[in-house]
Amino acid sequence: MKLVDEFRDVRLARSLTERIRQRSVRAARLMEFCGSHTVAIFKHGIRQLLPPGVEMMSGPGCPVCVTDNADIDKAIALAGLPDVILCSFGDMLKVPGSNSSLQQAKAEGADVRIVYSTMDALEIARRNPEKGVIFLGVGFETTIPTIAASVLAAEAGAIDNYHVFSLGKLCPPVMKALLDAGEVKIDGIICPGHVSAIIGSRPYEFIPRDYGIACVVSGFEPVDILLAVDMLIAQIEAGLPAVEIAYRRGVTPEGNQRAQQLMEQVFDRCPARWRGVGQVPQSGLRLKEKYRRFNAELAFPVEPGPTREPKGCRCGEVLRGVAKPTDCQLFRSVCTPERPVGPCMVSYEGACSSYYLYGDDSGE
Amino acid sequence: MCLATPALVKSLEGTDAEVDISGVRRRISIYLTPEVKVGDYVLLHAGFSIRVVDQEEAEGTLELLRQMDEAS
Ligand code: SF4
Numbered sequence: 001m002k003l004v005d006e007f008r009d010v011r012l013a014r015s016l017t018e019r020i021r022q023r024s025v026r027a028a029r030l031m032e033f034c035g036s037h038t039v040a041i042f043k044h045g046i047r048q049l050l051p052p053g054v055e056m057m058s059g060p061g062c063p064v065c066v067t068d069n070a071d072i073d074k075a076i077a078l079a080g081l082p083d084v085i086l087c088s089f090g091d092m093l094k095v096p097g098s099n100s101s102l103q104q105a106k107a108e109g110a111d112v113r114i115v116y117s118t119m120d121a122l123e124i125a126r127r128n129p130e131k132g133v134i135f136l137g138v139g140f141e142t143t144i145p146t147i148a149a150s151v152l153a154a155e156a157g158a159i160d161n162y163h164v165f166s167l168g169k170l171c172p173p174v175m176k177a178l179l180d181a182g183e184v185k186i187d188g189i190i191c192p193g194h195v196s197a198i199i200g201s202r203p204y205e206f207i208p209r210d211y212g213i214a215c216v217v218s219g220f221e222p223v224d225i226l227l228a229v230d231m232l233i234a235q236i237e238a239g240l241p242a243v244e245i246a247y248r249r250g251v252t253p254e255g256n257q258r259a260q261q262l263m264e265q266v267f268d269r270c271p272a273r274w275r276g277v278g279q280v281p282q283s284g285l286r287l288k289e290k291y292r293r294f295n296a297e298l299a300f301p302v303e304p305g306p307t308r309e310p311k312g313c314r315c316g317e318v319l320r321g322v323a324k325p326t327d328c329q330l331f332r333s334v335c336t337p338e339r340p341v342g343p344c345m346v347s348y349e350g351a352c353s354s355y356y357l358y359g360d361d362s363g364e
Numbered sequence: 365m366c367l368a369t370p371a372l373v374k375s376l377e378g379t380d381a382e383v384d385i386s387g388v389r390r391r392i393s394i395y396l397t398p399e400v401k402v403g404d405y406v407l408l409h410a411g412f413s414i415r416v417v418d419q420e421e422a423e424g425t426l427e428l429l430r431q432m433d434e435a436s
Pocket of ligand 1 (some may be wrong): 315344
């Protein structure tokens with residue numbers, strides 16, 4: 001496929017690998033923030049290509065994994081209400097809450113529907129005017145503009161039975177929270193490609209400036225990722241951390257300004273709870289007062305009760321980059337993609353799932 | 365979950381477009397990228413194009429990498 005195959009070119013990947021080997025003198029720890037990068041890195045065996053001094057670790061960039069247990073419980077409670085249709089992206093269905101999952105709720109009779117786009121959910125609302133239709137709005141900046149667009153379309157079309165349970169989260173604030181916590185030591189960050197297609201590369205500028213950490217925005221093919229690593233190592237070796245873009249065909253410093261403006265138009269920033277990380281200021285989104293009638297939490301108040309974390313699961317530490325999936329006692333023995341204990345194994349883009357499917361550092 | 369695939373724009377109709385993804389046709393929203401033209405590639409995410417792919421930049425990146433490869 002055009003724009004994909006060229007960036008899988010083995011020859012280019014090989015010469016990039018060679019250049020990284022030549023450049024790399026100091027030890028460097030690089031974090032790939034985004035779960036889609038984690039999958040690509042494992043799938044293409046990129047960790048094995050890097051020189052021994054370059055260590056890669058996974059970050060919290062999987063919207064499914066970082067959704068707080070209390071929010072999953074709330075989604076399940078909403079789905080269980082009479083005359084409600086809960087629409088969700090497929091990835092969320094298997095995620096265990098405290099006592100159940102959306103999939104289990106569906107099996108027990110709740111009307112839970114998998115949609116591919118917010119527009120599908122809006123269409124379901126249009127066709128079922130007697131029902132309350134709730135879109136489970138999980139996602140990062142990549143997805144949030146599509147949720148904003150659906151709210152504006154609901155307003156324009158007077159589809160008043162459409163509601164959003166807003167769980168959208170913003171990446172730069174959580175990066176700041178992780179760095180401020182100081183638990184994890186990193187020299188460079190592979191910044192998320194499609195989040196950045198929306199927000200641009202400017203929002204990362206505080207990272208080299210305030211923390212002295214190199215940042216490169218990367219695409220998702222092997223050549224893209226190797227190029228990003230090469231650029232990071234060059235910055236680290238020169239001692240000149242900056243924000244650079246390796247994914248120039250998809251990302252500009254300014255990003256998609258129309259999409260940003262739609263987000264601003266529909267949402268206010270608010271604190272949000274991230275699994276493993278806790279409450280992060282300014283990292284969540286709440287529908288503006290003007291759109292309150294589309295707010296599922298106001299339209300359908302539910303009280304799901306106390307939360308319970310899966311016993312023994314170390315997802316929180318995995319998401320903060322302080323434990324590897326293989327450090328978890330349940331990994332592979334009890335917790336597998338078929339019988340996942342925690343969200344990092346449920347989600348295909350979770351670190352535990354990538355380690356399980358594609359082998360851990362030792363190449364097992 | 366933030367995956368986006370390159371898709372070739374075949375036709376436009378209001379805020380919708382018909383795109384081709386490796387031979388599969390799909391209707392998507394171009395609400396977030398109104399500047400899109402027929403023949404453009406877009407990054408498709410959850411039914412929306414989130415960005416028109418800059419093909420010149422794609423070529424530029426590849427060209428630089430090929431030069432590096434030849435020089436080595
Ligand atoms: S292996 Fe399973 S139980 Fe352990 S941290 Fe990962 S998801 Fe949680």
